[in-house]
Amino acid sequence: MTASVLVHREAVAAIPTLAPRAWRDHVAAALGGGARAVALYGRPVAAADAAAASPGDDVVVTAVLQDAGGALATARTVVAAAHGYHTLTRDFPQLHVLERELHEQHGVRIADHPWLKPVRHAGRAAIPMAAYPYYDVTGKEVHAVAVGPIHAGVIEPGSFRFHCVGERVVHLEIQLGYQHRGVEARLLAADPRRLAPLVETIAGDTSVAHAWAYAAALEALLGHAPDDGVERVRACLLELERVGMHLAGLSGISADIGFVPGASTYGRLRTAAINASMAITGSRFGRGAIRPGGVVARFDERGAAALRATIDRLRRDQAEIDACLRTARTVRHRLGGVGVVPTSLARQLGLVGFAARASGVALDDRAACRGAYAARPIDPHVEPAGDCLARTSLRIAELDASTRWLAAVEAPPAVAPPPRSTVDGPLAASLLVVTLVEGWRGEVVHCLETDAAGGLVHYKVQDPSLRNWMGLALAVREVDISDFPMCNKSFDLSYCGSDL
Amino acid sequence: MTALLVVVQLAALVVMPVVVVGVINRVKARWAGRRGAPILQLAWDVRRLLAKRSVYSDVSTPIIRIAPLVVLITALGSALIAPLTGAGALVGFDLDFVWFAYVWGLGRVALMLGALDTGSSFEGMGAAREATFAVFVEPALFLVAGALCLDGGTLRFAEALAWHGVDGGAIVVRVACAAAMVVVLQAELARMPVDDPTTHLELTMVHEVMILDHGGRELAALHAGAAIKLYVAIAVIATLINPWAGPWTGPWAGAATPLVAAAIHLGLCVAIAAAIGLFEALPARVRLRVVPTYLLSATVAAAVALLVVLWRTA
Numbered sequence: 001m002t003a004s005v006l007v008h009r010e011a012v013a014a015i016p017t018l019a020p021r022a023w024r025d026h027v028a029a030a031l032g033g034g035a036r037a038v039a040l041y042g043r044p045v046a047a048a049d050a051a052a053a054s055p056g057d058d059v060v061v062t063a064v065l066q067d068a069g070g071a072l073a074t075a076r077t078v079v080a081a082a083h084g085y086h087t088l089t090r091d092f093p094q095l096h097v098l099e100r101e102l103h104e105q106h107g108v109r110i111a112d113h114p115w116l117k118p119v120r121h122a123g124r125a126a127i128p129m130a131a132y133p134y135y136d137v138t139g140k141e142v143h144a145v146a147v148g149p150i151h152a153g154v155i156e157p158g159s160f161r162f163h164c165v166g167e168r169v170v171h172l173e174i175q176l177g178y179q180h181r182g183v184e185a186r187l188l189a190a191d192p193r194r195l196a197p198l199v200e201t202i203a204g205d206t207s208v209a210h211a212w213a214y215a216a217a218l219e220a221l222l223g224h225a226p227d228d229g230v231e232r233v234r235a236c237l238l239e240l241e242r243v244g245m246h247l248a249g250l251s252g253i254s255a256d257i258g259f260v261p262g263a264s265t266y267g268r269l270r271t272a273a274i275n276a277s278m279a280i281t282g283s284r285f286g287r288g289a290i291r292p293g294g295v296v297a298r299f300d301e302r303g304a305a306a307l308r309a310t311i312d313r314l315r316r317d318q319a320e321i322d323a324c325l326r327t328a329r330t331v332r333h334r335l336g337g338v339g340v341v342p343t344s345l346a347r348q349l350g351l352v353g354f355a356a357r358a359s360g361v362a363l364d365d366r367a368a369c370r371g372a373y374a375a376r377p378i379d380p381h382v383e384p385a386g387d388c389l390a391r392t393s394l395r396i397a398e399l400d401a402s403t404r405w406l407a408a409v410e411a412p413p414a415v416a417p418p419p420r421s422t423v424d425g426p427l428a429a430s431l432l433v434v435t436l437v438e439g440w441r442g443e444v445v446h447c448l449e450t451d452a453a454g455g456l457v458h459y460k461v462q463d464p465s466l467r468n469w470m471g472l473a474l475a476v477r478e479v480d481i482s483d484f485p486m487c488n489k490s491f492d493l494s495y496c497g498s499d500l
Numbered sequence: 501m502t503a504l505l506v507v508v509q510l511a512a513l514v515v516m517p518v519v520v521v522g523v524i525n526r527v528k529a530r531w532a533g534r535r536g537a538p539i540l541q542l543a544w545d546v547r548r549l550l551a552k553r554s555v556y557s558d559v560s561t562p563i564i565r566i567a568p569l570v571v572l573i574t575a576l577g578s579a580l581i582a583p584l585t586g587a588g589a590l591v592g593f594d595l596d597f598v599w600f601a602y603v604w605g606l607g608r609v610a611l612m613l614g615a616l617d618t619g620s621s622f623e624g625m626g627a628a629r630e631a632t633f634a635v636f637v638e639p640a641l642f643l644v645a646g647a648l649c650l651d652g653g654t655l656r657f658a659e660a661l662a663w664h665g666v667d668g669g670a671i672v673v674r675v676a677c678a679a680a681m682v683v684v685l686q687a688e689l690a691r692m693p694v695d696d697p698t699t700h701l702e703l704t705m706v707h708e709v710m711i712l713d714h715g716g717r718e719l720a721a722l723h724a725g726a727a728i729k730l731y732v733a734i735a736v737i738a739t740l741i742n743p744w745a746g747p748w749t750g751p752w753a754g755a756a757t758p759l760v761a762a763a764i765h766l767g768l769c770v771a772i773a774a775a776i777g778l779f780e781a782l783p784a785r786v787r788l789r790v791v792p793t794y795l796l797s798a799t800v801a802a803a804v805a806l807l808v809v810l811w812r813t814a
Contacts, residue, residue, distance in 0.1 A: 258785035
């Protein structure tokens with residue numbers, strides 16, 4: 001495999017399409033056998049599905065599974081929304097939010113789902129925000145604390161409802177959807193070749209990962225293989241995004257626990273990282289650079305030398321502040337043992353990204369990729385403890401790995417912006433493409449499917465935040481409510497990425 | 501006490517609260533690599549707030565308007581009997597430390613009622629934490645006052661704080677009392693590691709969350725009251741560790757005219773403020789669950805002081 005990201009292509013005709021009951025058994029058998037669910041989504045029945053659909057069937061449900069060896073597989077069924085299928089969540093809780101989404105977007109009845117709550121308050125089975133069915137904890141000692149949807153500080157909206165006994169959190173319910181913009185509908189409405197600017201705004205702090213997932217998918221549909229230079233620039237931008245966001249996160253968690261040296265120094269270093277991104281792409285968030293067919297970036301010998309110099313300086317200061325944070329006993333005491341997600345729970349919930357790795361789940365999509373990482377692979381880091389300290393230490397370790405990788409990066413021979421003709425060709429007909437990019441927060445999944453005429457029939461986007469919010473909700477049970485902000489920051493999840 | 505010293509004390513009461521807050525913040529900022537706000541920023545903030553109108557929530561009662569005034573007046577009330585410039589206070593009477601402890605207590609109750617009056621669950625949590633912490637620091641304050649009064653043979657707070665002689669026992673007593681008062685200061689004034697005055701996270705706040713819904717003149721009164729209380733607490737600690745404070749006669753006593761002694765004391769106050777700033781800049785805040793244990797250390801230190809005094813006077 002030469003690609004730097006995971007790309008799975010499958011002719012629509014070759015996707016195993018089963019009857020609902022058989023499909024459910026198939027997915028259950030795979031998950032029970034050690035596979036994990038990458039995505040599970042629905043789309044309305046299209047003309048091409050007539051063969052598999054019985055009268056009355058109106059939703060095509062696709063499951064994307066990854067076996068223990070890392071291979072991707074799909075399985076499909078066509079259901080009548082009103083009939084639906086019997087939930088898999090009871091046996092495989094990792095599917096809970098995916099089935100909730102499927103139910104809300106397409107009205108598919110998920111019988112016996114234990115937690116069929118709204119995800120975004122939009123779609124065929126949406127209920128209004130005001131009618132959110134909160135789980136109630138009653139008792140004389142219990143008091144509720146509502147935080148948000150508008151928060152102190154310049155952050156995104158989301159509603160958190162705590163049920164506490166004294167300072168102890170009994171239950172936290174996170175209600176999102178305030179940032180819903182109808183991204184998936186917009187992606188289908190526009191020309192599939194010109195979606196990059198829209199894709200970059202799905203989750204602003206993960207612009208590069210989403211843009212790459214889109215570009216790789218479209219290239220697969222176009223039958224275009226990007227050359228090594230393009231891949232190297234993309235990997236550079238992805239790692240710079242990771243460095244910038246890890247620095248921002250470490251600064252944020254330092255501020256949350258009142259650790260002044262970390263808050264100021266990591267914050268200052270982040271500016272160096274995102275300015276390096278600006279020097280290459282003209283955007284501090286790396287926007288406008290990754291486009292189907294190539295990259296629009298200034299990254300010649302001089303640019304690469306400047307990047308290496310910046311990273312070298314950054315690494316010197318970073319080593320000092322890392323040591324400061326790691327060895328401060330007050331920091332270890334504050335973060336250690338709080339907000340624990342044990343390995344078994346992380347697997348059950350299907351956590352992804354650094355939150356999963358901090359709970360001992362070695363899941364990093366970069367591990368299976370070569371391409372730009374072939375010469376110097378970045379091995380997954382894992383921390384077993386699953387607490388706030390593990391998530392923080394893991395981000396420090398990943399920051400170190402990424403800056404080490406960047407510190408030795410060489411400029412590619414020559415990278416010119418892709419000519420328009422690169423993307424003007426026809427898209428492959430009746431093809432399903434799934435791309436997985438390991439962004440700084442976790443895996444970004446894009447699924448694109450074309451019809452017989454090469455037109456896009458479905459575009460499914462999945463940000464890692466969607467999978468991880470429940471991890472936060474469960475991590476703070478039995479934790480002091482005053483430790484919630486710190487736990488929240490340790491997961492560092494996106495609202496708009498989840499809300500789409 | 502001469503008229504001149506009274507004037508100096510009153511001047512210190514106006515200027516020093518602003519200065520100590522400014523110094524703490526400046527030291528923290530410098531440590532973080534920032535330039536920091538002007539030393540007199542608090543004065544500008546209060547002036548700005550006085551020019552603003554207040555906004556009141558629908559559920560609030562007149563308590564929200566009265567409480568900040570009570571906080572300010574009780575802070576001034578405690579300043580009256582505190583050794584603001586080292587030697588003696590503006591007012592002194594027997595058992596005045598009871599007055600000292602309970603004007604602070606009254607101010608705290610007013611602050612908590614003002615917070616509860618807003619009807620916010622955050623502020624209720626802050627008030628609950630404030631009440632819990634007060635339970636743990638009040639014994640320390642009384643043990644300190646008792647030990648010093650017994651040691652000095654006086655029932656007046658400012659006189660008891662002053663030194664009456666320098667020997668090993670006196671140094672042990674004073675160091676233990678100063679340590680206890682530092683923890684009392686951190687709890688009463690919501691400083692690190694008990695509370696983080698710079699945090700933006702309502703769920704973790706103690707003092708700051710209780711003033712979230714106040715604005716305009718009320719907020720100005722709360723800021724001024726907190727700053728005065730901070731200066732009073734720092735002045736108490738400065739007196740405890742300053743052998744020149746008091747009617748003591750020793751080798752250097754001749755050099756310490758009242759004005760020089762006041763200058764030394766004020767310098768010491770600024771140094772303590774700088775030390776607080778430095779202390780806040782270095783470690784992370786402790787977990788809220790651990791705070792009561794930390795506060796108990798003040799009571800332990802004060803009890804040690806009392807035991808040493810009892811042993812000395814026996």
